[in-house]
Amino acid sequence: MFGVSDLKELKKLDKDDLLNLIGLETRKETTDYLLPALGAFTVGVLLGVGVGLMLAPKPGNELRNDLRNRFEGGKDTLTGAGTQRTETVTRGV
Structure with missing residues (x-):
């Protein structure tokens, strides 16, 4: 089955390596999709x-x-719209 050297090698693996061994991958977040799309749009x-x-x-x-x-x-x-809005809020209208 597994030897001592295999267990030592297994300890060196990170989460992504372990998931890759069983055919899975980490869940992608929204920013993983949004940032490249936003960059391409820009x-x-x-x-x-x-x-x-x-x-x-x-x-x-x-x-x-x-x-x-x-x-x-x-x-x-x-600027004019902002000033009018500020005056309206200040007067309490």
Whole structure:
């Protein structure tokens, strides 16, 4: 059956090795699936943005100025909405 040397070798095995011996594997957690998918999605978005900017019909300076103006307008809108929300909460309305 098992000899002393076999038992010593068995003690050296970790959990994954033992499960592999009987044909099983450890249970994967949600993050094991989510993080690679999120990384691939992020890379895809960044590549899409890059290709979109390269194929844009406007020259670089005009495109950057338009993007900057849109981001600043969005920032002002969000800041204004946050200020209104804070005033509403402060007044207790």
